[in-house]
Amino acid sequence: MGTTAPSRWTHLLLTRVRAADAARPWLWDGVLTATWTVAALVDAGGGWRNVARDPSLPAGLVLVLSLALSLPLYARRRHPTAVLAVMAAAALVSEASGAFLQAAYLQALPLFHIALSRPPRRLPWAFVLLLVPPLAGGLRFDGPEWHIHLTSALWAYVFVALAGIALRSRRDHTASLVDRARRLEVERDQEVRLAAAAERARIAREMHDIIGHNLSVITGLADGGRYAAAKSPERAAQALDAIGTTSRQALGELRRLLGVLSAPDDSPDAVRTPQPTLADLERLLDGVRKAGLPVVSELPDPLPPLPPGAQLTVYRVVQESLTNTLKHAGPGATATVRLTAAPDAVLVAVTDTGTPSGPRGQGRGLTGMRERAALYDGTLDCGPLPAGTGWRVRLRIPTAVPTAPEEHRS
Structure with a gap:
């Protein structure tokens, strides 16, 4: 009983979250975008210098890059490929300039939606957009930790893509079962x-x-x-x-x-x-x-x-x-x-x-x-x-x- 009750509550909570998301998707997108935008701006307030290769960059550039890596998330479900392209351009500037903003990892969100809702042939192109910025940063600021930075980013994106593929497969399987049940009823x-x-x-x-x-x-x-x-x-x-x-x-x-x-x-x-x-x-x-x-x-x-x-x-x-x-x-x-x-x-x-x-x-x-x-x-x-x-x-x-x-x- 002690193990089944939490799972039941978790399932109920997830069901209600999905229902609220389906009823008002704009509200959920707005809350998520606002949350990550605030987190990006907090990092742009000074924390970005802890990992930056060039801490002397203008604050205005860092602010613009932080907004470019967070605000497009509002359209990630409707246009995930376009959102990823915009964010990848901002990430390229961030890596090439030496800012190395942590908000670049938010590219995982549109990648997840590409794996979830777009044809599989788009995933290789998405990985090209994702890997160009860290490669550009590595070429300009070569150092002992560059390989670790590239490898960790690659594995993070692979994990996110696999999660999107798994969820898509489960969703398609459920839809096929529902359709089969409907056809059997007919x-x-x-x-x-x-x-x-x-x-x-x-x-x-x-x-x-x-x-x-x-x-x-x-x-x-x-x-x-x-x-x-x-x-x-x-x-x-x-x-x-x-x-x-x-x-x-x-x-x-x-x-x-x-x-x-x-x-x-x-x-x-x-x-x-x-x-x-x-x-x-x-x-x-x-x-x-x-x-x-x-x-x-x-x-x-x-x-x-x-x-x-x-x-x-x-x-x-x-x-x-x-x-x-x-x-x-x-x-x-x-x-x-x-x-x-x-x-x-x-x-x-x-x-x-x-x-x-x-x-x-x-x-x-x-x-x-x-x-x-x-x-x-x-x-x-x-x-x-x-x-x-x-x-x-x-x-x-x-x-x-x-x-x-x-x-x-x-």
Whole structure:
């Protein structure tokens, strides 16, 4: 605890200083410039003679040089290279005249900002500006301490440049992490929207198939029952029974679908009952026959193995095709459902022999069938029979189908 508390306070203090600097940079620059200007003027008051090679220099020259080495610091962040050039010129005069002002070391501040915010190619030129003054002073006032003066200045500037490079690398790394987090957040939001759109499309397909098919069957049964009521009340009663059975079946499927939407995934109420499979095709065909459409089926025994989602796709395509036949084929139409197991795929063909009473394939059903087939790398094509009478829907589902993003269960 004793070691973490000071570091926490230090971090908090640095955070507040950075925030104040970002909010009012002019104030921070003014305070720093004023502080170093006062220090330079104090040295110009007489302390400079302790290290000067020529203590007899005019006080006015020393004052001007001190101001030239401190006042430009106010613009060090916006124009560090220009500030360093001005200060290097003053440092050159200071070294060549023998003043050897300590304020020359303030050149480290614009050097730091060059390393921090400017292209790396400017650093060699900055070091040229920094080393020319001490070299000029050494050439004019050669002495045993000249090498020490040059070496110490060089190492000080190298350390400052490395500090600026390190801080720049950390800042760039932090900025890249922030940018990556922002992009990940955007991608996550996009994935959520895409998942929601895909789920809406899936629900739309399910609702279309369930409601569209069962309502078509109910309509056919109701029409047949109305015509049979006058001549055969028993047939009318059978039609009413079939209407009730179909309605209950549709309500049961809708409840399963809506129950999945309303219950959380981890809820015990979210028991997901499998949707119809190939084994339910005969029951589907019986319902269509009761609605008044003669259907001939050719189904293999045993039924070919397919994943549950692919079986649902076959079931829904057959259901939608027969629903379209009920709606558009006209009176007297018949239908044939043929399911064949090929070595590498399952082939489904649904044909009817009726006279079209309106355009087919213009609504949501055809799009839904194609989307279902595409989920399992299947293909679907439909159109009129070559003879010009009737309609055909053909579906091909590979036996080794990929796993869909989400199995169609409810």
